[in-house]
Amino acid sequence: MKASRFFISTLKEAPADAEIASHKLMMRAGMIKKLGAGIYTYMPLGLRVIRKVEAIVREEMNRAGALELTMPVIQPAELWQETGRFDKMGPELLRIKDRHERDFVVQPTSEEVVTDIARQELRSYKQLPVNFYQIQTKFRDERRPRFGLMRGREFIMKDAYSFDRDQVGAKASYQVMAQAYRRIFDRFGLRYRAVAADSGAIGGDLSEEFQVIAATGEDAIVYCPGSEYAANMEKAEARAPSGPRPAATQALAKTPTPDKSTCEDVAALLGLPLQRTVKSLVLATDEFSAAGEVVKTQVWLLLLRGDHDMNEVKVGKIPGLAGFRFATVAEIDAHFGCKPGYLGPLGLRQPVRLVADREVAVMADWVCGANVADHHFTGVNWGRDLPEPECVADIRNVVAGDASPDGHGVLAIERGIEVGHVFYLGTKYSKAMNATFLAEDGKPQLLEMGCYGIGVSRLPAAAIEQNHDERGIVWPDAIAPFTVVVCAIGLDRSAEVRAAAEKLYGELLATGVDAILDDRGERPGVMFADWELIGVPHRVVISDRGLKDGQLEYQHRRDAAATKVPVGDILAHVRGRIAI
Known part of the structure; x- marks a missing residue:
């Protein structure tokens, strides 16, 4: 072309x-x-x-x-x-x-x-x-x-x-x-x-x-x-934590946390690691009649460590939670008697189904909402302050540094x-x-x-997205629009440049290389900028000066500078650089 x-x-x-x-x-x-x-x-x-x-x-x-x-x-x-x-x-x-x-x-x-x-x-x-x-x-x-x-x-x-x-x-x-x-x-x-x-x-x-x-x-x-x-x-x-749950060391206490409704803010106020806090997520599932009307709604409380995020796909696989939705404000108020931000598993108005993440199930002396505005419980412990969780499951997104599920190192x-x-x-x-x-x-x-x-x-x-720089695209050889571009400088003014360019272009095509010859007569800067933007991975420059020295210039799109190659070696050199 x-x-x-x-x-x-x-x-x-x-x-x-x-x-x-x-x-x-x-x-x-x-x-x-x-x-x-x-x-x-x-x-x-x-x-x-x-x-x-x-x-x-x-x-x-x-x-x-x-x-x-x-x-x-x-x-x-x-x-x-x-x-x-x-x-x-x-x-x-x-x-x-x-x-x-x-x-x-x-x-x-x-x-x-x-x-x-x-x-x-x-x-x-x-x-x-x-x-x-x-x-x-x-x-x-x-x-x-x-x-x-x-x-x-x-x-x-x-x-x-x-x-x-x-x-x-x-x-x-x-x-x-x-x-x-x-x-x-x-x-x-x-x-x-x-x-x-x-x-x-x-x-x-x-x-x-x-x-x-x-x-x-x-x-x-x-x-x-x-x-x-x-x-x-x-x-x-997310692999289950190793080792038994630590013993309780703190008494349960209702602690004022004015205007602190997030785990991050509560941890900062109390001077505790975020990992000591537990977030409460309230979900609901509906049963429908044959006519498509809701006949029963079940409210669920999910507990995750404060620095973890819920994985909706994992949650949807827990028996009973398929097709879940987030609970409405009215449903939350009916069961917890409090607005979101201060919710927790203690002192509920109505019972809910509780699911604890694997990490939460082995925590001791943790912090959660007290179901009272501007208050949280500290020193919460399973078995003493609330029953052992009825359902323990992996319901969170993994984070970098978690143990790999196959037992070989940690995750990235x-x-x-x-x-x-x-x-x-x-x-x-x-x-x-x-x-x-x-x-x-x-x-x-x-x-x-x-x-x-x-x-x-x-x-x-x-x-x-994987292959570009400040000048443009950098295509892999296999899917580049052209594999090689032959840039002929002054082709419209020099018979020698035209002949050399036509010869190399023909040899590339004859050996199965997808090449394009830039014969537009553009200035070198314009020519190079176009092909760097387009991302053709291999470029050969032919000029009068180079031909007089018996050399052409080859440059891969990722190379910082061009390489001078003898005219007679250029075809082999280019083919040697092309990824087959």
Whole structure:
């Protein structure tokens, strides 16, 4: 490709609504153009990156035995109504009607459609296992689309779906995909972690997220530097403290704490470590009648150490707390007789179900609200001042320095951007849609499923968040819009420069290197600034002065300075620097 015939449109400043590095740089480099909120046109440079991502994904999916198809973007609502997701999914699911007033959805994912294919086509165990995948446009009507491609409404995704005869086969298919994903992300040339993820209502442990490491990532990744343990914050276990609970040494006392309603303020007032305080969180669960009316409400009190935060996913897995909500002010007043900020487990007006975090269950002489405004209890102890907790569970987020659940060292936390997820579904969709096959005994049996996604259009943004500097993007070789740029200085004025540039450009293409020749005749400063912003990883500069000395200049995008290379060695030198 020659730059004079390509579309290059760089900007000195990013649009005002661009907040993070990837959004700013993709807009400035002319890779994307905003059409509407969360909706972008992929310009030629950006599309080249997308296509390279797709190519790697496609090669590894095919290598893993998956079969490519393409499912419609617009899908009949009837399929989504079969699984109940048409009503349950909420406003993120874009619902539309055709001219006949029939309901359709714009696909955010395709479990229903692929399950419909399976129940029609996969009739016998002899056809299993099979894995269908697509690389297709999706749409989710995000309430607050932001950060460019990182959280857009329209996006490109690779989604795959495996079908097996039993759990053993489904788990084997899952492992094939998990390994394929590792090969994919290794080839992208990005720093990433595969972390254990929560499996939601389906349960089980077969769920992994693939997170690109970046300081701007929205997700917290928990890992142990001394072992292979890694999990997302929802999944990471806080190990139970070792050793018995200390004996009580203080008497229970109601202590004035005027205008001190947070654990931090109370600890500072009393001159105690924050770890000696206990926070009270009040939740509620509702039982509904067949008509959808609330017939019973149960109030719960959760106790966590003052320096810890509640993990909502863990809490939702405690028996009885599925679908919990935070209690209303009226419910809190009815049970505690006090406003939030001074709540505690002693002296309640009405009984509640109590859950203590593992850490709280082994604390002695702790501080909590006294259920009286501007007062807290000090010297609180289990067994003496209140009964032993009826339920002790891991209900908190881990923090850096916690013991690793695998027993090998302590945990560290870094930020990540989720770009892939592999997930064992079981029979969730096949049961809802009656997708069965005839087993070897001739009887119908539900298909076992897995699903596997990669955010194709999100991945370039994640790559930029990890790889950029003050000059622009720094693409990994595998997904750069061009691998090498040949910058010919004075090409329009020098036949020697033009000839040398054309020769090297042709040799690079002939050896399979994706190169672009900048033949625009721009000044060196403009030329270099454009390609540094765009992020092409390898640059060769050809000039009259260099040719007279028999040398060209090579510079990797991360190099501080250029390296002089003899003209005859430049092709081998460049190829030697390209990451294969």
